[in-house]
Structures are given as C-alpha cells and as structure tokens.
Amino acid sequence: MRLQVARIGKPHGIRGEVTVQLMTDDPGARFEPGTVFDVEAGPLKALTVEGARWNKEILLVAFEEVADRNAAETVRGARLFIETEDLEEDDDDTWYEHELTGLAVRVGDTVVGKVTGLRTHAAQDLLIVEDTDGEEVLVPFVEAIVPEVDIAAGHILLTPPAGLFTLNRPDDPDAAEAAGDGGS
Missing domain, CATH: 2.30.30.240 (PRC-barrel domain)
Known part of the structure; x- marks a missing residue:
C-alpha cells in the first residue's frame, strides 16, 4: 500500500533542513536515517532522510539530496510517500488522505x-x-x-x-x- 507520510513545509536555517506537516502517527520510525521516500509535486522523484530532529512541536528533516536553503525551497510543498506492506488492512476506521x-x-x-x-x-x-x-x-x-x-x-x-x-x-x-x- 502506498502511504502519504508528510508534506514538506518551509526551509529551516541555511543547511537544507525543512519543516514537515506530518500525516503519520509514528514519525520516529518513518523518518529514520536512510529511509527513502517517493516524492510527488516536487523536482525530485525520491528523497533520502539524512536526519530528523524536533524543534518544539515541529519536526525538522534533512535529506541527502537537499544541500542548502535554496535547494530546500525547491522541494517545498512536495508530498512524501512510502510503500508499505506492514499496515493492517482490516482497520475499518482508518483512511488516508489519498x-x-x-x-x-x-x-x-x-x-x-x-x-x-x-x-x-x-x-x-x-x-x-x-x-x-x-x-x-x-x-x-x-x-x-x-x-x-x-x-x-x-x-x-x-x-x-x-x-x-x-x-x-x-x-x-x-x-x-x-x-x-x-x-x-
């Protein structure tokens, strides 16, 4: 199943970190370093998590493919998806935006x-x-x-x-x- 995990928000700082609007209840597991996301509505087809950290209530993510603030601005608004087989398909009360x-x-x-x-x-x-x-x-x-x-x-x-x-x-x-x- 294809699952939307987040939408990329605005850049944070000058090193290419971005804010993300979460659409997952397990950001710690979804944003592990090395995780590769399929990207929609962005200039790249895939992004690889380099690191993630919390700044108050906002998750900041660094991607290997995004080196600086200018590159971070180009991925703003992109939607991040993963393919997952481990979701429970029988949960009748769970729906995803897509x-x-x-x-x-x-x-x-x-x-x-x-x-x-x-x-x-x-x-x-x-x-x-x-x-x-x-x-x-x-x-x-x-x-x-x-x-x-x-x-x-x-x-x-x-x-x-x-x-x-x-x-x-x-x-x-x-x-x-x-x-x-x-x-x-």
Whole structure:
C-alpha cells in the first residue's frame, strides 16, 4: 500500500533542513536515517532522510539530496510517500488522505460536494470539501457527522449539523445578522 507520510513545509536555517506537516502517527520510525521516500509535486522523484530532529512541536528533516536553503525551497510543498506492506488492512476506521480525495460527499441521496483534502490536527481531523457552488467547507471528520465512508462506492455520507454548508457565507442571512447588518 502506498502511504502519504508528510508534506514538506518551509526551509529551516541555511543547511537544507525543512519543516514537515506530518500525516503519520509514528514519525520516529518513518523518518529514520536512510529511509527513502517517493516524492510527488516536487523536482525530485525520491528523497533520502539524512536526519530528523524536533524543534518544539515541529519536526525538522534533512535529506541527502537537499544541500542548502535554496535547494530546500525547491522541494517545498512536495508530498512524501512510502510503500508499505506492514499496515493492517482490516482497520475499518482508518483512511488516508489519498483514499478520501475525490470521493463524492452525500447528504442522504443528494451529492453536496467532493472531498479535496484532509487537514490533520491534534484534537480532530477536518475533511476539506468543495461544495457544489465551488466553496470550501471544513467538515469535522468524526463519526457523528461522517457516519459512512465507502471507498469502493466512491462516496462518504454526512449527517451535518444545521448551517455547516451555509454558515459564514456572504449570502447567509444568519451570518449577516450575526455580523450586525441585519441581513439587509
């Protein structure tokens, strides 16, 4: 199985280290020196971990192929993947961003958008959904709101709370009223 482990962030310092946005729950094992990642959306096809260290809450990684800050800037935004056979395939409650991206989002039988990404956070993850009007909606990825993910059928089912897809829109009368302009 191909697994996205991280997305490369901004350079750190002048020696080519970069910050990474983690998409793994085991960064210590994934960023061992010598680990080779497949790269998407970057100038190189593969990157080899030279070293990794924590700076407060941020993981800094040095790659053998990235010698300085200028080279680090060129790999910014690249996605890092590994091929792994050791993942448990039978975990029904675990999905990866690449599996979710592109799935239709339904409320009942009505398609209300599609998944365009996943933001991982300490407290909970958020699905990034592009609704049918082209607007971005952040949906808490919790069972109460997302009771069904069917990769094979190509959709997820939502039971969204009232206002999830309309709150904070310029044309939302409740948002206008809350802002103090009375919706007029």
